[in-house]
Amino acid sequence: MQKDLKQKLIDIVGEQNFTAKIIDMVSYSYDASEHSHRPDAAVWPTDTDQIQKIVQLANREGFALIPRGAGTGLAGMVVPQKGGLVLDLCRMNRILEINIQDRVAVVEPGVVYEDLNRALAEYDFFFPPDPASGKACTLGGNLATNAGGVKGAKYGVTTDYVLGLELVLGDGRLMKTGTRTMKTSSGYDLTSLFVGSEGTLGIATRITLKINPRPPATATCLAVFDELKSAGQAVAGIMESGIIPSVLEILGKETLIAINQNTDLNLPVVDAMLLVETDGWTQTEADFQMSKIMDVFEENQAGEVTRAQSVEQAEGLWKARKSAYAVLARIRPNFVLEDITVPISQMASMLEGVNQIAQKNQVEIATFGHAGDGNLHPQILWDNSDPDESKRVEKAVDDLFNLAIELGGTLTGEHGIGLSKAPYMSLEHDPVALESMRSIKRIFDPSNVLNPGKMALDD
Amino acid sequence: MQKDLKQKLIDIVGEQNFTAKIIDMVSYSYDASEHSHRPDAAVWPTDTDQIQKIVQLANREGFALIPRGAGTGLAGMVVPQKGGLVLDLCRMNRILEINIQDRVAVVEPGVVYEDLNRALAEYDFFFPPDPASGKACTLGGNLATNAGGVKGAKYGVTTDYVLGLELVLGDGRLMKTGTRTMKTSSGYDLTSLFVGSEGTLGIATRITLKINPRPPATATCLAVFDELKSAGQAVAGIMESGIIPSVLEILGKETLIAINQNTDLNLPVVDAMLLVETDGWTQTEADFQMSKIMDVFEENQAGEVTRAQSVEQAEGLWKARKSAYAVLARIRPNFVLEDITVPISQMASMLEGVNQIAQKNQVEIATFGHAGDGNLHPQILWDNSDPDESKRVEKAVDDLFNLAIELGGTLTGEHGIGLSKAPYMSLEHDPVALESMRSIKRIFDPSNVLNPGKMALDD
CATH class of the missing domain: 3.30.465.10 (Uridine Diphospho-n-acetylenolpyruvylglucosamine Reductase; domain 3)
Structure with missing residues (x-):
């Protein structure tokens, strides 16, 4: 970064809120996705006025700004793809x-x-x-x-x-x-x-x-399914029952195996496990909803159904779900966590499709996700030093997005587009909608200083 | 309307879906607000393709289009202020x-x-x-x-x-x-x-x-308050109790008097009445929530509290609330129904403010509304053949909007801006937000054919 620009930034935020140190630039080159690119510098603004001055400076001098929170994003949203200045908002x-x-x-x-x-x-x-x-x-x-x-x-x-x-x-x-x-x-x-x-x-x-x-009463239950299809149908059946659970999570077989290998939870290795919570102001309410859901489980060939009898037991059931992401991330050198979301009626097809895509492309995919809103997180595990495997992973990701859209779904339920899904924007959105997004971008950021390269807005 | 333009429209929608008859033009000059202006013609399109052709024609020929539903709006949203063609979408x-x-x-x-x-x-x-x-x-x-x-x-x-x-x-x-x-x-x-x-x-x-x-169980209750302030505080108290009622309606004194004069409901004439409903999947849940709300009523000096013991009794309680708008509309030749919404903590101040504004301007204002989300409907009753009274009403409306914004509120909770509140847009919105809205309008409707004159977008 040029010296005079550096001085101008320091004048705005103060010496202690500016960095161009290599170690910081390396840190700011990442989020939780597979993407990375170093920025030129970073600042920790402490008020609105400083941010406004920095944005005005960026417009005058023509450098990119990358606003950043904790960097936990999974789509490359805060990766400074075109260099520039990171605005770390943590202060x-x-x-x-x-x-x-x-x-x-x-x-x-x-x-x-x-x-x-x-x-x-x-x-x-x-x-x-x-x-x-x-x-x-x-x-x-x-x-x-x-x-x-x-x-x-x-x-x-x-x-x-x-x-x-x-x-x-x-x-x-x-x-x-x-x-x-x-x-x-x-x-x-x-x-x-x-x-x-x-x-x-x-x-x-x-x-x-x-x-x-926050409703004080909850009921928690875990159900296992020998067939993926039955689990998907159970999720759709819950919607039909008229009960909206406060939590409805799914864990696929590969995820269960990985959890067992890395924890002492000793889960049954089945095709799918559903973890469900209902809530209310009274225990009667939470229990009534859970009883309706357990009826749906029975109608859909659930195997063992474990109802938590205490808060401690419920926390035990939760441990499995909460460990999934971290446990899976440790298995192979690299992973990518997808975030496709489909209409609930298509859950069974999507779950089966994920397995077929894994087989077809010979890649390892472990699935878990928020079944209650149709949001699946297929986590693909691989070694990016193997070019052939990397190519197969790329193809599998492509297949996943295509299937999700085919089933009436969306590329991302909660992680965003960032860099990872930018090439797929036109798969989901019609050309007029995409052009409208770009027009809106030009209203608010005519010089494209804010987070350039993301969301396919520059194309 | 010119003959050739008329023919072009008939070519698109068919003879039976076009009108320029005076009687229809008079009908289409109104919604449920005090505004009116006749269009030049109206069509009843029956599919997307027809609508697209009509909009393209409007862009070529330069006439205004006013999309219209049932015309029940209260802000002049579908009044063809600049003439043009009504697109009645009822077919x-x-x-x-x-x-x-x-x-x-x-x-x-x-x-x-x-x-x-x-x-x-x-x-x-x-x-x-x-x-x-x-x-x-x-x-x-x-x-x-x-x-x-x-x-x-x-x-x-x-x-x-x-x-x-x-x-x-x-x-x-x-x-x-x-x-x-x-x-x-x-x-x-x-x-x-x-x-x-x-x-x-x-x-x-x-x-x-x-x-x-739809949750099958409900509990319904009606509480009367001798002081407006207590009713407002009770509403805020319900929020603090952590219970979100499925319905929380308020009826002010003038409204209660009007209902009594026009129905046989024989309501107690108090400063304010709150009608509240809770719901759930079990009666226990609905009842528990209602008991918490009744505690709040007691803490806030409620007078009589009537709990419905049956569905029929609940429907009786509902009759009062449902009759308010129509009963009030009949009292004087003209009325305007406002739609201001304030933060819940400001409900008491807003309710008292409405009464002060009525007194100060010597106008008749009866208030009811959705207390649970801070949405009040002060209904101002007057005779627009009296120019002096009309002027006072105008001043009262102005005072109402100013007070709502002063209290951190919004001009409209659910009725929209239309023509009625267009002059007040800059009272609520900052100039950059207003300019942004106009820029967005230009993206999607660059020739301003769609519903011109509304929402202060043309200014």
């Missing part, structure tokens, strides 16, 4: 307000997901999206990807909870969107446009979130 | 698909709200927004205004349920947005941008909606 991490009467929390983008939930727990409230990386990921990152998690089926995803934003736009202007009321019909919904926009339109400096009371 | 009224496993319904824009819910009731499912005009209003209209209703506090509004759209854009291009999956993080959220856009960006020809199972 803007204040919870500005919690107002229970209004059902509202106002936060800066760098607040860690679980920190907010810890603060809300005092009031028996929570912010529901519940991404798996909740201990580390930031709310700004949740906003950027429209993050979801295990509570999606009943409680929705990030966009369902974002009421209003303060933003620095790509052209350096400040903008406020939305409201702090529970609803509004006033003007175009600019707020939702920024949710899931992956830092390509603006940088949120203040986020107003709707929050929910 | 595109097919429910194309109901898929319970996928939690999805696909409809044409002219389907009446209650027709969809009747079809869904067979499966014990429903589409929750529940606008008061549900018997007549169309789903295309719900989409255009981001309609809400009595279930808003717990179940949200239209935008929470729109998954995907097929649209004819203002420039005549076709576009598909969104997906039929329960969630997606794929690209910018174009779908939400069109919800609440009041027919100014495109015409939805196919709408994919998320649907919900």
